[in-house]
Amino acid sequence: MHKQAIFAAGLLTISVTACGSAEKPEVVEQIVVREPGSAEVVAPEAPTPSAGALDLVALGEDAFQTCTGCHSVAPDGRSAAGPNLYGVIGRKAGSLAGYSYSDAFAASEVVWDEASLDGFLADPTGYIPGSEMMAGAVPDEQAREAIIAYLSAQSDNASGQ
Ligand code: HEC
Known part of the structure; x- marks a missing residue:
């Protein structure tokens, strides 16, 4: 279990690195400022405490x-x-x-x-x-x-x- 938690954290790091450019906070902010009406569309998803576990499940779904x-x-x-x-x-x-x-x-x-x-x-x-x-x-x-x-x-x- 412990090992799995460490592994999940590692995967999370990898995936954040991999798609980081699409999720830079300042990009989201710009869009929100220009188009307040569309804020709900561009609002970043709040990270949950179990994001690492979800990530592992998502990777498992791919595999x-x-x-x-x-x-x-x-x-x-x-x-x-x-x-x-x-x-x-x-x-x-x-x-x-x-x-x-x-x-x-x-x-x-x-x-x-x-x-x-x-x-x-x-x-x-x-x-x-x-x-x-x-x-x-x-x-x-x-x-x-x-x-x-x-x-x-x-x-x-x-x-x-
Ligand atoms: C070519 C077809 C095939 C592929 C691809 C395959 N399996 Fe299987 N799997 C089977 C067969 C057939 C059995 C039943 C084996 C038997 O009765 O001897 C089985 C049994 C199982 C079982 C046991 C289920 C039980 O009810 O006891 C698990 C767990 C399992 N597979 C997981 C996987 C996973 C995970 C993958 C992908 C990484 C996978 N299998 C890929 C054909 C496949």
Whole structure:
């Protein structure tokens, strides 16, 4: 958790640097002064205390684009080539009703949390030998962390972060 917080702060720094030129406060001020009526359009969004966490989730959403060919995270529970991943944190591996898992998954005792998802995404067939998830390995640790933050947010239990 602690590590994740540090990582989130690092990402925030990177993204602020990357798009800083578009968000320079003095530019916003100029527009507000000239066109008071449009202030509501150009008003900068107030940074929230959890901006770092939101940023991590946003990065995870981007990284998750490599998964959407096989996985949906929609709350409707619909599966594609891979099982639906809405609310996957806290779920036992291979337990989504209506999806036909490999024998290896069906027999697995793994419960998905940050640690097990990290291990699985690093090496899906190594973590659950016999897994039929043949694509979607995420070698980059920071990308895994972001994806897991994103998946954590796709849940009824998401703590409104
Ligand atoms: C080529 C299709 C494909 C891609 C791409 C893919 N997956 Fe999968 N995924 C699967 C399949 C198939 C399974 C079920 C494996 C089995 O039954 O052995 C699975 C299972 C999973 C599970 C376990 C779900 C459960 O109900 O136990 C998680 C978590 C998961 N994938 C996450 C991801 C993430 C995150 C990505 C992107 C980084 C990804 N997958 C990319 C096909 C894919």
